[in-house]
Structures are given as structure tokens and as C-alpha cells.
Amino acid sequence: MQLARLRQEDPELADRVVEGELTLAGAWAERTERVEEDKRQRRVATRLLDEVVPPLAQARGTRTFSRYDPAFASGTPITRETIAYAMEALAEMDQVWQERDLP
Numbered sequence: 001m002q003l004a005r006l007r008q009e010d011p012e013l014a015d016r017v018v019e020g021e022l023t024l025a026g027a028w029a030e031r032t033e034r035v036e037e038d039k040r041q042r043r044v045a046t047r048l049l050d051e052v053v054p055p056l057a058q059a060r061g062t063r064t065f066s067r068y069d070p071a072f073a074s075g076t077p078i079t080r081e082t083i084a085y086a087m088e089a090l091a092e093m094d095q096v097w098q099e100r101d102l103p
């Protein structure tokens with residue numbers, strides 16, 4: 001029963017148990033680690049996007065972009081290449097939102 005459940009949740013780990021590479025307990029421990037790591041990565045990604053996207057959206061229609069001065073940049077100054085990458089990233093984000101049917 002536990003192997004069947006593992007097969008549903010993580011077929012690769014179930015195969016490793018059947019092949020004798022892992023014990024069932026070891027496979028469940030690895031599964032738990034994978035789930036926790038996935039949660040951590042989702043949490044980090046969500047926080048990053050929460051910090052970056054809303055302020056960018058709020059700057060739309062304001063004078064913020066025309067007031068940018070590279071002399072005051074706290075890190076690497078923003079270039080047109082950086083802007084192009086950001087636009088690509090936002091297009092990718094939009095595609096994922098569409099695929100996931102997010103608002």
C-alpha cells in the first residue's frame with residue numbers, strides 16, 4: 001500500500017525501491033525532503049515576485065522611469081539589455097499565469 005502511494009506521488013523513487021536501491025523508509029524520507037525543498041523554492045520565488053512585480057506595475061504611468069539616474073544606482077546600473085530581459089521575464093510570467101489559469 002505504501003509503495004503504491006509512493007508510485008503515485010513519485011514514480012522514480014518507487015522504481016528505486018523496486019530495484020533495491022532504496023528502502024521504502026528511505027524513499028519516503030527522500031520524498032519528504034523533496035516536498036519540503038519544493039515548498040521552500042515556491043516560497044522564495046513567491047517572495048521575490050511579490051517584491052519586484054507590484055512596484056514595477058505601480059510605476060506604470062508615472063515619471064519614475066524618466067527620473068532614473070545611473071549615478072544614484074545602488075548596484076549595477078539598469079541598461080537597455082536589463083530592461084529587455086525584464087520584459088522577457090514578464091512575458092514568461094504572463095504565459096505561466098495563463099497556463100495555470102491564475103488571475
